[in-house]
């Protein structure tokens with residue numbers, strides 16, 4: 363299933379990725395205008411502010427709603443920046459368009475719900491406005507793609523995705539774990555779709571914004587959506603992850619933008635080495651499976667069970683320790699051996715059941 367896309371055509375400077383910046387929420391007219399003028403002075407072309415705020419629990423600041431829309435209109439008139447806000451219901455789409463909002467995004471808590479996304483898609487029929495779809499809170503690529511398809515089938519061709527990380531039970535560093543392999547797979551499946559990184563909701567902390575922006579650039583993301591506030595500590599929502607416009611400018615200015623298109627000779631030679639090593643790895647894996655099948659014959663002759671828990675644990679522990687001595691994360695090595703063991707068990711079962 364493919365997307366029918368047009369270029370997003372969002373404004374950016376030559377050396378920089380496109381950046382949409384602004385506060386988590388439009389709190390007061392003064393906060394919106396002060397932040398917007400500070401960002402515009404730093405050369406920012408696009409302003410974000412949440413008008414309707416989806417909050418995990420009741421009781422938090424849920425946004426000013428329609429009252430904040432004229433403030434965004436004022437931002438547009440006074441600074442020339444394009445303005446963006448989150449929509450979660452058809453009524454939001456209607457009001458946002460009425461007030462001239464230029465870019466709409468669908469939040470992570472909405473993308474999870476196909477009913478809500480379909481209602482939004484229906485309300486977007488015949489509307490030519492760029493729409494950015496955040497990943498769903500759960501690490502479910504199909505749900506993300508499903509939402510993009512629904513919006514696209516409504517005729518929205520200026521479409522993009524926003525990667526803001528995923529809820530995880532064992533999160534340590536990040537508010538929402540990046541799981542970079544998911545947006546990378548999205549890019550593989552839908553190569554023409556622009557992907558934007560939201561380091562603010564991913565990191566949840568100011569000090570993680572710069573490294574996450576750099577990581578996103580290194581992975582070839584097209585743009586950034588960053589929360590910036592004129593007085594971050596006093597923010598009514600997401601205070602710990604917002605930065606001053608000055609700080610944001612500093613961060614963006616120091617990003618190293620690498621050239622993805624050009625493949626130099628030295629890169630080609632390094633890739634050749636990787637190809638050769640992968641061939642060796644496959645060769646070794648094949649040999650390992652062969653020995654594993656011989657073990658299956660032994661187990662069958664001696665009436666032994668296929669999975670020997672103590673042996674399996676020993677392999678996971680030993681290889682994990684070896685892996686960390688070699689500079690790899692024990693967790694990674696564990697996952698690799700779990701996969702190898704699974705295939706090994708599958709092949710042994712075939713022999714035992716013959």
Ligand code: PEP
Nearest residue numbers: 386412469470471526563
């Ligand atoms: C936001 O951008 O302010 C927001 C609510 O984000 P998310 O949907 O990613 O949680």
Ligand code: MN
Nearest residue numbers: 386589599600
């Ligand atoms: Mn926020």
